[in-house]
Amino acid sequence: MPVSIKDIAQKAGVSPSTVSRALNDHPRISQETKTYIQNLARSMGYIPSTVARNLVTRRTATIGVAIADLTDPYYGRLMLGIDDAAAAHNYQVLLSCFYRDPDRELALVHDFHKRRVDGIIVLGSEAESAYSDPDQNFFMPIVLVNRPGYRCSVSVDRNVGGQMVVDYLVSLGHRRIAFITGGARQRIRSRRLAGYRQALARHHIPYNPDLVVDGDGEISGGIRAANQLLSLSPPPTAVFCFNDMTAIGVINALRRQGFRVPDDFSVVGFDDLEMTAYYSPALTTVRQPTHEVGERAFDMLSRLIRHQPVEPEMLNPELVIRASTTSAAQPLTA
Amino acid sequence: MPVSIKDIAQKAGVSPSTVSRALNDHPRISQETKTYIQNLARSMGYIPSTVARNLVTRRTATIGVAIADLTDPYYGRLMLGIDDAAAAHNYQVLLSCFYRDPDRELALVHDFHKRRVDGIIVLGSEAESAYSDPDQNFFMPIVLVNRPGYRCSVSVDRNVGGQMVVDYLVSLGHRRIAFITGGARQRIRSRRLAGYRQALARHHIPYNPDLVVDGDGEISGGIRAANQLLSLSPPPTAVFCFNDMTAIGVINALRRQGFRVPDDFSVVGFDDLEMTAYYSPALTTVRQPTHEVGERAFDMLSRLIRHQPVEPEMLNPELVIRASTTSAAQPLTA
DNA sequence: TTGTACGCGTTATCAA
DNA sequence: TTGATAACGCGTACAA
Numbered sequence: 281m282p283v284s285i286k287d288i289a290q291k292a293g294v295s296p297s298t299v300s301r302a303l304n305d306h307p308r309i310s311q312e313t314k315t316y317i318q319n320l321a322r323s324m325g326y327i328p329s330t331v332a333r334n335l336v337t338r339r340t341a342t343i344g345v346a347i348a349d350l351t352d353p354y355y356g357r358l359m360l361g362i363d364d365a366a367a368a369h370n371y372q373v374l375l376s377c378f379y380r381d382p383d384r385e386l387a388l389v390h391d392f393h394k395r396r397v398d399g400i401i402v403l404g405s406e407a408e409s410a411y412s413d414p415d416q417n418f419f420m421p422i423v424l425v426n427r428p429g430y431r432c433s434v435s436v437d438r439n440v441g442g443q444m445v446v447d448y449l450v451s452l453g454h455r456r457i458a459f460i461t462g463g464a465r466q467r468i469r470s471r472r473l474a475g476y477r478q479a480l481a482r483h484h485i486p487y488n489p490d491l492v493v494d495g496d497g498e499i500s501g502g503i504r505a506a507n508q509l510l511s512l513s514p515p516p517t518a519v520f521c522f523n524d525m526t527a528i529g530v531i532n533a534l535r536r537q538g539f540r541v542p543d544d545f546s547v548v549g550f551d552d553l554e555m556t557a558y559y560s561p562a563l564t565t566v567r568q569p570t571h572e573v574g575e576r577a578f579d580m581l582s583r584l585i586r587h588q589p590v591e592p593e594m595l596n597p598e599l600v601i602r603a604s605t606t607s608a609a610q611p612l613t614a
Numbered sequence: 615m616p617v618s619i620k621d622i623a624q625k626a627g628v629s630p631s632t633v634s635r636a637l638n639d640h641p642r643i644s645q646e647t648k649t650y651i652q653n654l655a656r657s658m659g660y661i662p663s664t665v666a667r668n669l670v671t672r673r674t675a676t677i678g679v680a681i682a683d684l685t686d687p688y689y690g691r692l693m694l695g696i697d698d699a700a701a702a703h704n705y706q707v708l709l710s711c712f713y714r715d716p717d718r719e720l721a722l723v724h725d726f727h728k729r730r731v732d733g734i735i736v737l738g739s740e741a742e743s744a745y746s747d748p749d750q751n752f753f754m755p756i757v758l759v760n761r762p763g764y765r766c767s768v769s770v771d772r773n774v775g776g777q778m779v780v781d782y783l784v785s786l787g788h789r790r791i792a793f794i795t796g797g798a799r800q801r802i803r804s805r806r807l808a809g810y811r812q813a814l815a816r817h818h819i820p821y822n823p824d825l826v827v828d829g830d831g832e833i834s835g836g837i838r839a840a841n842q843l844l845s846l847s848p849p850p851t852a853v854f855c856f857n858d859m860t861a862i863g864v865i866n867a868l869r870r871q872g873f874r875v876p877d878d879f880s881v882v883g884f885d886d887l888e889m890t891a892y893y894s895p896a897l898t899t900v901r902q903p904t905h906e907v908g909e910r911a912f913d914m915l916s917r918l919i920r921h922q923p924v925e926p927e928m929l930n931p932e933l934v935i936r937a938s939t940t941s942a943a944q945p946l947t948a
Numbered sequence: 949t950t951g952t953a954c955g956c957g958t959t960a961t962c963a964a
Numbered sequence: 965t966t967g968a969t970a971a972c973g974c975g976t977a978c979a980a
Contacts, residue, residue: 282730282753284956284957284958285957285958286957286958294966294967295966295967295968296957296958296959296967297958297959297960297966297967297968297969298965298966298967300958300959300960301959301965301966304959308965308966309965309966310965310966313965313966325751325753327724327727327728327751327753328728328957328958329669329728329730329956329957329958330725330728330729330730330958331665331668331669331674331729331730331956331957331958332669332956332957332958332959332972333957333958333959334665334958334972335663335665335666335669335956335957335958335959335971335972335973335974336957336958336959336960336971336972337958337959337960337972338972340665350684350690350693350694351687351690351691351694351888352687352690353685353686353687353690356684356685356686356690357685359684359711360684360685363711372710372725373710374708374709375708375709375710375711376706376707376709377693377697377709390661391664391706393661394661394662394663394664395664395665396616396663396664396665417659417661419616419659419661499888499889499892525889528889528892529892531892532892535894554685554833555833555859555862555889558833558862558863558865558866559893559894560869560893560894616973618972618973618974619973619974619975620973620974628950628951629950629951629952630951630973630974630975631950631951631952631974631975631976632949632950632951634974634975634976635949635950635975635976638975642949642950643949643950644949644950647949647950662973662974663972663973663974665972665973665974666956666972666973666974666975667973667974667975668956668974669955669956669957669958669972669973669974669975670955670956670973670974670975670976671956671974671975672956
């Protein structure tokens, strides 16, 4: 049973409110009693109860962050940005993971509501549409990351990222460029895929649905997808992957079949995970300003909490050319 | 302003306690009013306040997890185990990261206290000794992961892991085996290092301090350490790394100097990150029962919360032999 | 089966 | 500068 403000008051022979004032550096209190109470509190091992405090102040100085996947380092880096910004504003962060499951995501957001956090950030939402649904009774600010359709969102322009990749591969002479998605569910809303298609159109390369196959954002999905692409005749000469993990799966599958990267196939990832720069071959990929996205997401949420107006934000990615891509081989029929 | 139990009571023409009972499936209440109230609550968009509830029940059904580094996938996998077990017991998890900083770690644990969580798990503690210090006023159960010196801990036996690695390398004919630590701070308490030394002694190989250099648990540290080892004459023939990230840095540094792995140097990691199985060469490493460690940590905490006795637990790691290790080259003087 | 009254630990308002 | 008193939203013993 922790010691409370009353215990201290009793021992000090003052009223609980005096103790409260002393502990909160209240202006109207004598320096003498203030330091006395503070020392007494420390010696008694007093630890204030945020739960009681939150009840009466009606705010928690806490934001909830719902994260799609904890094992993906990409989200870890996003968290860093959020956490830095939050710490700078004296906010605490409540982190939970919903394992890419939309039901668990909404359950989590609901739990944040019950906890009365001051606001919520969702990373990698699988239930985007729910946040615009008035029936859901979301009565607190919510910012989504990388869901540009939502009005309070901070995103990286993956459409542009997709275009950059295709432009680059085309400039290397590739025309049969495959795309591996992050899963059947993502496929519909995929900005990367949209960018891929737009760039193809710009280069007058017809869109071939056979070249678009589903992965799952993980290594295993990349392996499956690569094998599927290899069964095509003719197979692609370049593969644009949903993310770096997928790309690693792809490269492994290709190698296992005796192919070389980039000699036989060019492979491009997305995210620029630290590790993939040290992969062999070092991965050509798309870097996102991950830390900045996190910071901006917090800043937007902070404005929302203070009832200030916000607008959706969109940051630009950057192509990082390394060793997993090279010029397309001359066609045999040439 | 969220709707409260009183609002519902007023609208329903009953007392607040009746509403409370209806919402909590209390036994003594008529089925009729119960469903009536429940529907009314839903239609009014009622979201119970856990903060108020926690205040009166004096428990939060929440555990705090302090994690050393969010970008390290190893900790992500530990979290999975904890989260699974916690969910199965209807506990919520509060996650926060202390960035390997002991001060931030203790600040975080202190904050958990203020939040009145029911218990705490620390992953990768940097302030182990504080938890045995009576002055710190830790009045709630705390479980440490991988800190076998603490009485409430769940650990993988890294000493045995270190011995397994050395035994294996010696069996391949290596005798100049380097060890790269996870940082100067870790070095003192490193179980891996202790195991490394014990195994060397068993094989009558004298301990050479020059062969033990500091990394930082990240890729960059591995690169620095490898360069340091290359400056030795003669250099080692095998390198045992604190973790897989370090090993990747080492392999890259060696390659950059024109060496081949495993032909010129054998390299062993630790952790068995998913990605390193797909690295080139596939990494020989030590697998830990990560998910089980997480589950057991929660179970131990759960017993602690219920005032049941606990004992420190120690799980065994497993050597995973892949392609980054091979027989030692014959000495030139042979 | 339901209502009344109180308490959880804290802050805020008003008097003194 | 300090002390009563009320309130935050909810659970519960007791009474009705």
